[in-house]
Amino acid sequence: MLTWVNTLVDTIRAEDPLTALADIAALRTDLERETVVQVRRARHQGCSWEVIAAALGVSRQAVHKKYAGRGGLLGRRRT
Numbered sequence: 001m002l003t004w005v006n007t008l009v010d011t012i013r014a015e016d017p018l019t020a021l022a023d024i025a026a027l028r029t030d031l032e033r034e035t036v037v038q039v040r041r042a043r044h045q046g047c048s049w050e051v052i053a054a055a056l057g058v059s060r061q062a063v064h065k066k067y068a069g070r071g072g073l074l075g076r077r078r079t
Contacts, residue, residue: 039067 008027012020035056042052053063 036067039063 012023015023039052042055049064049068050060052067053060056063
């Protein structure tokens with residue numbers, strides 16, 4: 001696990017549980033947004049869905065289903 005993640009987890013655990021839950025929800029949203037950006041970048045650089053799926057630790061089908069329809073990640077513009 002990354003060192004900054006350990007620090008973040010320690011900080012969140014030190015807080016009130018409800019505050020920690022709100023922080024976790026916000027982090028989850030931020031991480032998902034950043035994941036979308038990085039998947040898009042990987043696709044634009046020519047990475048296959050299989051390679052992206054391996055980096056994320058999920059199946060090719062799962063990553064394709066989740067990200068292919070978002071903002072034209074298949075390399076096609078929506079009209």
